[in-house]
Amino acid sequence: MQRNQIDREEGRKRIGRRAEEEMGRRREKGGRLEGLEVKLPSFFRCPISLEVMQSPVSLCTGVTYDRSSIQSWLDSGHRTCPATRLPLSSPVHLVPNLTLRRLIRLWSSSSAVSSVAVSPLPPPPPQLPSSSVDLLLGLRSSSPVDDPLPLLRRLSAFFSSDADDSDKNRLASSDCFAPAIVSRAVDESAGLETLSVAIKILALVLGMDCIEESGRELAVAALFAELDGSFNALIRVLRSREGSQESRIDAARVLESILLSSSCDRVKRSFIVEKPDLFPEIVRLIAPPDNGGAVHPESADAGLQCLLAAAKGKGALARMARAGAVPALARVLAAAEVPAATAELALKAMKAMAGSSEGRAEICETAEACVGGVMGRVLKVGREGKEAAVTVLWAACVAAGDRRAREAVAGAKGGAAKVLVVMQGDCSPAAAMMAGELLKIFKVDAKSCCVGYDTKTTHIMPY
Numbered sequence: 001m002q003r004n005q006i007d008r009e010e011g012r013k014r015i016g017r018r019a020e021e022e023m024g025r026r027r028e029k030g031g032r033l034e035g036l037e038v039k040l041p042s043f044f045r046c047p048i049s050l051e052v053m054q055s056p057v058s059l060c061t062g063v064t065y066d067r068s069s070i071q072s073w074l075d076s077g078h079r080t081c082p083a084t085r086l087p088l089s090s091p092v093h094l095v096p097n098l099t100l101r102r103l104i105r106l107w108s109s110s111s112a113v114s115s116v117a118v119s120p121l122p123p124p125p126p127q128l129p130s131s132s133v134d135l136l137l138g139l140r141s142s143s144p145v146d147d148p149l150p151l152l153r154r155l156s157a158f159f160s161s162d163a164d165d166s167d168k169n170r171l172a173s174s175d176c177f178a179p180a181i182v183s184r185a186v187d188e189s190a191g192l193e194t195l196s197v198a199i200k201i202l203a204l205v206l207g208m209d210c211i212e213e214s215g216r217e218l219a220v221a222a223l224f225a226e227l228d229g230s231f232n233a234l235i236r237v238l239r240s241r242e243g244s245q246e247s248r249i250d251a252a253r254v255l256e257s258i259l260l261s262s263s264c265d266r267v268k269r270s271f272i273v274e275k276p277d278l279f280p281e282i283v284r285l286i287a288p289p290d291n292g293g294a295v296h297p298e299s300a301d302a303g304l305q306c307l308l309a310a311a312k313g314k315g316a317l318a319r320m321a322r323a324g325a326v327p328a329l330a331r332v333l334a335a336a337e338v339p340a341a342t343a344e345l346a347l348k349a350m351k352a353m354a355g356s357s358e359g360r361a362e363i364c365e366t367a368e369a370c371v372g373g374v375m376g377r378v379l380k381v382g383r384e385g386k387e388a389a390v391t392v393l394w395a396a397c398v399a400a401g402d403r404r405a406r407e408a409v410a411g412a413k414g415g416a417a418k419v420l421v422v423m424q425g426d427c428s429p430a431a432a433m434m435a436g437e438l439l440k441i442f443k444v445d446a447k448s449c450c451v452g453y454d455t456k457t458t459h460i461m462p463y
Contacts, residue, residue: 333373
């Protein structure tokens with residue numbers, strides 16, 4: 001016990017010496033700090049509230065907290081160190097860290113002098129409001145046997161509210177935040193509602209502009225740390241028939257963030273793509289086959305984004321084809337309620353499918369539906385969508401040389417005119433070349449009119 005006390009005292013002294021050395025380096029000959037270079041040392045902040053400590057006190061574990069924060073922790077019945085999770089002695093002794101308090105006061109007074117003498121210092125980072133501190137304390141203190149649903153609901157409401165963006169960012173950037181949420185999501189004993197709320201929080205954090213990249217990286221890192229459990233949890237929500245459509249959309253958004261993360265290397269991507277349940281559930285989200293042909297625009301958008309992110313994996317296109325992606329994409333293109341932006345995503349996904357032999361085979365197998373959907377959207381999307389449409393048609397009619405696809409293109413109403421518009425518009429040389437080859441599918445009569453194989457419609461050729 002005496003030895004531990006000596007070690008703790010030595011630790012406090014080392015912190016004091018390090019702070020004094022840092023402050024000494026910042027002093028000028030006149031005894032004041034170098035104005036704009038003043039920064040708040042990280043160990044001046046309380047690990048619980050993240051605020052500058054007013055009355056720093058140390059526990060027997062050697063960790064220093066602000067007295068008010070650690071007292072709130074103890075008053076709520078906890079008898080462990082929040083940072084180390086080590087048990088505390090009884091009674092708990094709060095030892096004032098006088099050295100650290102003196103350094104904080106010295107820093108505060110010196111920075112004030114510097115701000116007057118040189119220029120105003122940047123305002124201190126926003127402090128977490130008490131509600132956010134309570135949420136953070138709840139995450140750190142809750143045990144596996146506690147019911148996490150009430151706390152998760154509060155967190156979901158906090159990130160969905162109009163609370164200050166900086167407060168949301170600071171909470172999401174806390175080291176314990178993402179691992180705590182993911183631990184609730186990967187718990188196999190958790191109910192579907194608990195799981196759905198945990199995934200909603202992750203989707204909000206990963207998709208909100210106010211969350212800095214470092215906060216999103218922490219969330220992705222926590223998901224990768226429990227990759228198998230995280231994937232199973234997301235698929236469980238996607239597969240559920242009892243869950244809401246919003247929950248399934250959240251699961252797809254989280255999957256997309258995982259796949260697009262810079263941390264998702266080839267090995268991790270292969271691990272995800274090779275899961276047998278991945279593409280069938282994404283395809284069902286895009287266009288449920290048991291929904292009477294109806295397409296939910298927001299679900300389709302989330303599913304398509306996820307599908308495009310997963311398409312980069314090895315063997316992904318073949319798996320997508322076997323899961324029925326091509327017919328689902330055709331249904332999205334044919335749905336009048338789907339906006340142009342979502343239709344363009346479907347065309348890009350169809351283009352990716354056309355890049356594989358399995359995908360081309362599926363396009364040719366369902367040529368009438370695919371060609372009809374592509375032709376119906378080709379002039380209603382942006383440049384990338386137009387070029388994707390031409391690529392799909394060229395892959396089926398020219399590269400694969402499929403008779404069914406050629407007949408469907410030749411018989412499409414206004415097909416030649418639409419291909420001409422793309423060819424003569426602002427498109428890439430490759431797209432213009434493919435459009436030119438597609439025009440050869442249409443018959444040209446003696447009056448320079450382009451006539452489809454199976455239609456009496458004629459189109460005047462501009463050359």
